[in-house]
Amino acid sequence: MNKTKQLLKIYQKMFDALGPRQWWPGETSFEVVIGAILTQNTNWSNVEKAIKNLKMADKLSPEGIYGLSVTELAELIRPSGFFNVKAKRVKAFINWLFSRYEGSLSKMFARDLEVLRSELLSVKGIGPETADSILLYAGNMPTFVVDAYTHRIFSRHELIPEESTYDEMKSFFEENLPKDVQLFNEYHALIVNIGKMFCKPRKACDPCPLKDI
DNA sequence: TGCCAGGCCGGGT
DNA sequence: ACCCGGCATGGC
Numbered sequence: 181m182n183k184t185k186q187l188l189k190i191y192q193k194m195f196d197a198l199g200p201r202q203w204w205p206g207e208t209s210f211e212v213v214i215g216a217i218l219t220q221n222t223n224w225s226n227v228e229k230a231i232k233n234l235k236m237a238d239k240l241s242p243e244g245i246y247g248l249s250v251t252e253l254a255e256l257i258r259p260s261g262f263f264n265v266k267a268k269r270v271k272a273f274i275n276w277l278f279s280r281y282e283g284s285l286s287k288m289f290a291r292d293l294e295v296l297r298s299e300l301l302s303v304k305g306i307g308p309e310t311a312d313s314i315l316l317y318a319g320n321m322p323t324f325v326v327d328a329y330t331h332r333i334f335s336r337h338e339l340i341p342e343e344s345t346y347d348e349m350k351s352f353f354e355e356n357l358p359k360d361v362q363l364f365n366e367y368h369a370l371i372v373n374i375g376k377m378f379c380k381p382r383k384a385c386d387p388c389p390l391k392d393i
Numbered sequence: 394t395g396c397c398a399g400g401c402c403g404g405g406t
Numbered sequence: 407a408c409c410c411g412g413c414a415t416g417g418c
Binding site: 372 | 399400
């Protein structure tokens with residue numbers, strides 16, 4: 181069986197197990213961008229509290245965050261953990277957004293995918309997963325998001341080498357799947373949800389929906 | 394009650 | 407070019 185068929189079969193199994201995920205949670209693309217930074221190595225429920233704080237303070241906008249000091253921002257996003265570093269990272273992104281795109285996500289997303297991706301990676305605090313999450317889930321651009329669950333699930337099933345790098349895994353999916361935003365969106369969402377439920381660190385995956393691949 | 398969560402950076406080797 | 411410690415809250 182070729183890799184494309186295999187990847188689509190896995191997708192089907194996950195979809196059959198969970199149904200559509202409707203990702204990313206968030207009312208606006210800006211909320212998705214901020215959530216992408218805040219969720220770095222952090223449980224989503226904690227991020228929700230931080231987002232809620234920003235909303236209650238009426239600061240969940242480029243202008244709102246631009247007007248906050250790093251200290252004030254850190255206090256609002258405290259529940260998301262690593263709040264001091266994340267406050268700097270969010271501010272770094274916002275400052276860059278204003279200097280490069282006049283504070284406009286629409287202008288930012290009007291850019292070519294690969295160009296924008298490398299620009300995002302140049303912002304301190306935005307790494308490959310955060311950049312790809314922003315591009316795919318806030319910008320609807322066809323880039324595949326890789327994360328810890330992707331690595332854990334696919335290496336355990338011996339579909340990729342355990343020592344694979346981020347870019348190697350990203351290429352593996354992009355080269356063997358149709359370049360389809362909706363598919364990339366749903367595929368990653370399913371991986372994360374399957375991972376949360378069945379693929380814990382140093383624990384057996386049973387009962388794993390992908391058992392007999 | 395430790396372990397884990399949708400990473401990334403910077404310094405040391 | 408890797409490897410590792412640091413960053414921190416909240417849920418189970």
